[in-house]
Amino acid sequence: MTTSTAAERASLLAVRDLRVMSAAGAVVAGLDLTVAPGETVAIVGESGSGKSMTVKALTGLLPEGVHATGRMDLPARDPGHPGRSDGQDGLSSRNSTGRRPGLEIDLAAPGGAWRDVRGGRIALLLQDPFTSLSPVHRCGEQIGWAISGSGRDERVARLLAEVGLPAEVAGKYPFQLSGGMRQRVAIAAGLAADPELLIADEPTTALDVTTQHEVLELIARLQRERDMGLILITHDLRLARSRADRVMVMYAGRLIEEGSTARVLDAPAHPYTARLAACDPPLTHRLTVLPTIPGSVPRPWSVGAECAFAERCAFAIDACRTAEPSLAEVADGHRAACVRPETAVLPVPAASADALALRPEATDEAGTPEKAAVPAAAPSVEPDRGAASPLLLTVEGLAKRFPGSAVPALDGVDLEIAPGEAVAVVGESGSGKTTLARCVVGLERADAGRITFLGSATGARRVQIVFQDPYSALNPGLTVGTSLAEALRAAGRPKSEVGELLELVGLPAAYARRRPRALSGGERQRVAIARALAPRADLLVCDESVSALDVSVQAQVLNLLADLRRRLGLTLLFITHDLAVARQIADRVYVMHHGRVVETGPVDSVLGAPAHEYTQRLLASIPAADQAD
Amino acid sequence: MKRLVTGPVPAFVLRRAGATVLLLLALSLLVFALLYLAPGDVARNLLGTRNVTPEALAEIRARHHLDEPFLQQYWRWLTHAVTGDFGTSIRTGRPIGPLMLEKTGITAATAGLAFLLSVLVGVPAGVLTAVRRGRWLDRVLVTASVVGVSAPGFAVGLLLLYVFALGLGWFPIYGTGEGFFDALWHLALPAVALALGLGAFVVKLTRAAVIRELDQDYVTFARGRGLSEAATLRIVLRNAAIPIVTSLGLMVAYLFGGTVLIEVTFALPGLGSLMEESVLFKDIPVVQALTLAVALVVSATAFLVDLSYLIIDPRVRARTVRR
Numbered sequence: 001m002t003t004s005t006a007a008e009r010a011s012l013l014a015v016r017d018l019r020v021m022s023a024a025g026a027v028v029a030g031l032d033l034t035v036a037p038g039e040t041v042a043i044v045g046e047s048g049s050g051k052s053m054t055v056k057a058l059t060g061l062l063p064e065g066v067h068a069t070g071r072m073d074l075p076a077r078d079p080g081h082p083g084r085s086d087g088q089d090g091l092s093s094r095n096s097t098g099r100r101p102g103l104e105i106d107l108a109a110p111g112g113a114w115r116d117v118r119g120g121r122i123a124l125l126l127q128d129p130f131t132s133l134s135p136v137h138r139c140g141e142q143i144g145w146a147i148s149g150s151g152r153d154e155r156v157a158r159l160l161a162e163v164g165l166p167a168e169v170a171g172k173y174p175f176q177l178s179g180g181m182r183q184r185v186a187i188a189a190g191l192a193a194d195p196e197l198l199i200a201d202e203p204t205t206a207l208d209v210t211t212q213h214e215v216l217e218l219i220a221r222l223q224r225e226r227d228m229g230l231i232l233i234t235h236d237l238r239l240a241r242s243r244a245d246r247v248m249v250m251y252a253g254r255l256i257e258e259g260s261t262a263r264v265l266d267a268p269a270h271p272y273t274a275r276l277a278a279c280d281p282p283l284t285h286r287l288t289v290l291p292t293i294p295g296s297v298p299r300p301w302s303v304g305a306e307c308a309f310a311e312r313c314a315f316a317i318d319a320c321r322t323a324e325p326s327l328a329e330v331a332d333g334h335r336a337a338c339v340r341p342e343t344a345v346l347p348v349p350a351a352s353a354d355a356l357a358l359r360p361e362a363t364d365e366a367g368t369p370e371k372a373a374v375p376a377a378a379p380s381v382e383p384d385r386g387a388a389s390p391l392l393l394t395v396e397g398l399a400k401r402f403p404g405s406a407v408p409a410l411d412g413v414d415l416e417i418a419p420g421e422a423v424a425v426v427g428e429s430g431s432g433k434t435t436l437a438r439c440v441v442g443l444e445r446a447d448a449g450r451i452t453f454l455g456s457a458t459g460a461r462r463v464q465i466v467f468q469d470p471y472s473a474l475n476p477g478l479t480v481g482t483s484l485a486e487a488l489r490a491a492g493r494p495k496s497e498v499g500e501l502l503e504l505v506g507l508p509a510a511y512a513r514r515r516p517r518a519l520s521g522g523e524r525q526r527v528a529i530a531r532a533l534a535p536r537a538d539l540l541v542c543d544e545s546v547s548a549l550d551v552s553v554q555a556q557v558l559n560l561l562a563d564l565r566r567r568l569g570l571t572l573l574f575i576t577h578d579l580a581v582a583r584q585i586a587d588r589v590y591v592m593h594h595g596r597v598v599e600t601g602p603v604d605s606v607l608g609a610p611a612h613e614y615t616q617r618l619l620a621s622i623p624a625a626d627q628a629d
Numbered sequence: 630m631k632r633l634v635t636g637p638v639p640a641f642v643l644r645r646a647g648a649t650v651l652l653l654l655a656l657s658l659l660v661f662a663l664l665y666l667a668p669g670d671v672a673r674n675l676l677g678t679r680n681v682t683p684e685a686l687a688e689i690r691a692r693h694h695l696d697e698p699f700l701q702q703y704w705r706w707l708t709h710a711v712t713g714d715f716g717t718s719i720r721t722g723r724p725i726g727p728l729m730l731e732k733t734g735i736t737a738a739t740a741g742l743a744f745l746l747s748v749l750v751g752v753p754a755g756v757l758t759a760v761r762r763g764r765w766l767d768r769v770l771v772t773a774s775v776v777g778v779s780a781p782g783f784a785v786g787l788l789l790l791y792v793f794a795l796g797l798g799w800f801p802i803y804g805t806g807e808g809f810f811d812a813l814w815h816l817a818l819p820a821v822a823l824a825l826g827l828g829a830f831v832v833k834l835t836r837a838a839v840i841r842e843l844d845q846d847y848v849t850f851a852r853g854r855g856l857s858e859a860a861t862l863r864i865v866l867r868n869a870a871i872p873i874v875t876s877l878g879l880m881v882a883y884l885f886g887g888t889v890l891i892e893v894t895f896a897l898p899g900l901g902s903l904m905e906e907s908v909l910f911k912d913i914p915v916v917q918a919l920t921l922a923v924a925l926v927v928s929a930t931a932f933l934v935d936l937s938y939l940i941i942d943p944r945v946r947a948r949t950v951r952r
Contacts, residue, residue: 059852061849061852064762064763115857117855118852118853119854119855120855123854124853125850126850126853132846133847133850134847134851134868135847135943135944136867136868136941136943136944138943145851145864146855146856173947175944176947186850189850189854192854193855195854199853404948
């Protein structure tokens with residue numbers, strides 16, 4: 001340790017001037033980071049912000065061809081550090097053996113030194129519990145790998161107990177466990193070497209809402225009991241708000257704002273933070289048009305001597321485009337890289353979010369004005385249910401059981417959709433919502449029950465589906481134009497309408513020549529929607545169609561769908577696990593649980609005043625739900 | 630392991646064994662049909678190069694029951710074949726069973742040695758290239774394996790003979806040798822010639838399998854919680870074993886194709902040479918017997934590969950149990 005300020009002495013980890021370079025250029029352009037024992041630091045940002053590369057650099061796990069520079073100090077810690085040894089008996093085998101020495105790591109150095117860092121000092125927990133465990137090894141074995149010496153089985157059993165799992169899980173394989181249990185096993189494995197700092201990279205993104213809540217509670221408890229530092233990587237501002245002490249916001253490889261959670265999220269000093277917070281759809285009320293951020297995140301290395309956000313910023317002035325602003329103190333401990341920090345709006349109160357949405361400059365992606373936003377404050381289509389118009393889709397007593405499965409996927413589901421209506425089906429994984437969607441589209445055959453379109457069980461169904469993952473939904477070998485032309489041909493429409501179709505979803509007609517690889521996630525999902533619109537479908541089924549997208553992009557796609565409904569009179573069946581998304585898109589909502597519809601009704605009453613215990617539990621599990629006024 | 634002894638696993642094994650038997654039956658039907666598919670009169674074909682007289686033809690017809698319906702003939706042939714009686718060779722006039730048996734040893738030794746060599750060298754080399762992906766060692770080995778895969782075995786055999794037997798005189802040019810070590814010495818060059826192509830194939834598929842596993846999240850997670858590189862590699866290998874074992878099974882079929890050429894090149898009196906001579910001579914009963922034997926070995930290997938999944942992959946085991 002060369003220097004030692006008061007802050008560093010207290011910290012577990014102090015990183016100075018972290019830079020990550022790839023062959024293309026800088027992926028992370030200079031970042032300082034400290035974490036104190038027991039502290040939770042959230043690093044938030046959208047995809048491409050460099051947040052995952054940052055933590056990979058901190059664990060020496062950068063992919064081939066990417067390297068880091070900078071310095072990382074891990075100060076020496078005393079075995080009897082207050083809080084660390086109490087609460088848990090015999091918690092750490094290493095604590096008893098003595099003091100952990102201070103380490104100073106040159107982040108540019110390859111290999112070697114990381115052996116002392118990973119495991120005992122820093123452990124990295126990954127997003128997807130389905131892939132972060134080896135599928136062919138028993139859980140106990142996997143947890144035990146990091147434990148040397150005798151008493152391994154007892155240690156494994158104790159770790160399992162610590163994460164709230166019964167001891168017999170040790171003998172199970174990961175595929176025999178649920179997602180939440182797997183993530184608990186992964187946490188136990190991560191804790192096996194008693195790390196001082198846990199880095200959790202989107203630890204709950206792949207999990208259901210209620211499971212998310214449990215896993216986050218577990219991490220918080222472990223952190224308290226072990227006085228462990230936590231770096232939480234997330235795209236979810238709600239989650240950061242409910243869990244973090246401090247928040248660091250990254251944009252295009254740059255740290256643009258940091259400070260205490262309350263300051264950064266309630267009084268953001270950087271326009272990006274403010275806009276990002278505004279993009280998060282509120283759970284409590286429906287916005288006519290969701291606020292979005294125009295354009296998309298630039299590649300970190302393509303940003304010159306300018307503010308990386310200037311291109312998309314409504315407040316940009318000349319000074320923003322001539323030099324890159326450095327982090328400057330706005331308030332105590334609250335720093336932002338913005339030349340006009342006073343301009344950022346407060347996004348959080350609902351009223352201001354509405355105002356933001358209706359501002360004329362609230363345009364959609366690159367130069368595509370969201371026309372419908374301003375003039376027609378379009379009253380959402382209120383179908384005259386029960387009147388003369390027949391229902392577009394009627395599902396009666398639908399039942400489905402997959403072979404080899406003990407519980408039915410669908411257990412007598414009834415559902416009705418009137419023409420022009422938007423209906424959301426919400427539920428967790430295993431609730432049967434996706435099976436329902438696939439039955440409606442005809443990708444799956446139900447064991448019992450009836451699906452009728454416009455009063456007829458047979459005949460042509462003009463139903464199309466948009467899947468969750470836009471990366472795998474498009475053929476990577478075909479250009480966008482070819483994919484769309486194929487869909488048009490199948491519907492008997494001329495290929496010349498490709499351009500029209502692209503413009504319908506807010507993409508320039510010139511995109512027809514591009515391949516999916518050259519598009520961003522949001523653009524790909526627009527292409528997938530365009531393809532679904534090609535046969536002039538009456539009913540568009542969206543199966544988690546915005547879940548894989550960043551918040552600001554998600555808002556753009558939701559706006560697009562709302563716009564298409566208005567312009568084409570499209571009927572939507574929207575499958576989602578995200579209640580806030582359901583709130584924004586749907587007129588009516590069905591809540592599914594274990595293959596049954598447990599609650600249904602207008603979205604306002606179901607989400608505003610849930611009657612069923614399960615719906616209440618779902619709502620209670622959403623991070624910071626209590627704070628969302 | 631307990632689950633392997635009781636319950637649904639034996640049922641699965643029985644089911645797979647049954648399927649294998651059915652497959653062999655279907656193949657044997659095809660093999661028997663060879664006699665009829667070959668151009669010309671069946672009786673004349675069976676007569677070979679002997680003088681075609683009405684008496685000889687009548688005698689052949691009677692001996693082979695050629696006046697019986699096809700299926701009856703097939704059944705007769707099959708029931709004999711099961712007991713090892715494949716009839717007599719047209720070319721040598723000897724019973725085929727013992728003829729094949731005496732030549733099996735050399736082929737089994739050559740093929741076995743080649744298989745062993747290619748696996749023992751190919752798998753570690755494949756793992757090494759995967760771990761050192763993109764470095765010079767990887768490039769050298771990958772280039773070498775491309776050459777190995779594309780070089781025909783008989784050409785490599787000739788080259789080896791020319792350099793190591795004729796030129797340097799380290800190995801014998803032909804013959805099979807007496808005793809274990811002498812036989813090994815004699816079979817070394819043919820086995821190496823055969824193993825080169827196979828080994829290159831093993832390198833390529835091992836590399837691909839290990840690289841795919843190295844890119845998985847569980848590897849990042851294992852490193853991220855402080856496991857050593859050796860420990861991580863052990864996890865990877867256990868996972869990569871599944872595709873590797875599958876491909877090794879497929880290789881057995883390839884091995885038989887390769888042995889024919891290699892045995893001819895090295896003048897080894899094995900099943901491969903027998904096959905070559907019999908095909909040239911239109912010695913159809915022998916070709917039938919050999920084809921059936923190869924089919925037996927290949928489907929038995931496939932059966933063993935399927936069983937090995939049960940041991941390697943707990944997911945397959947669970948699916949089997951559930952079914």
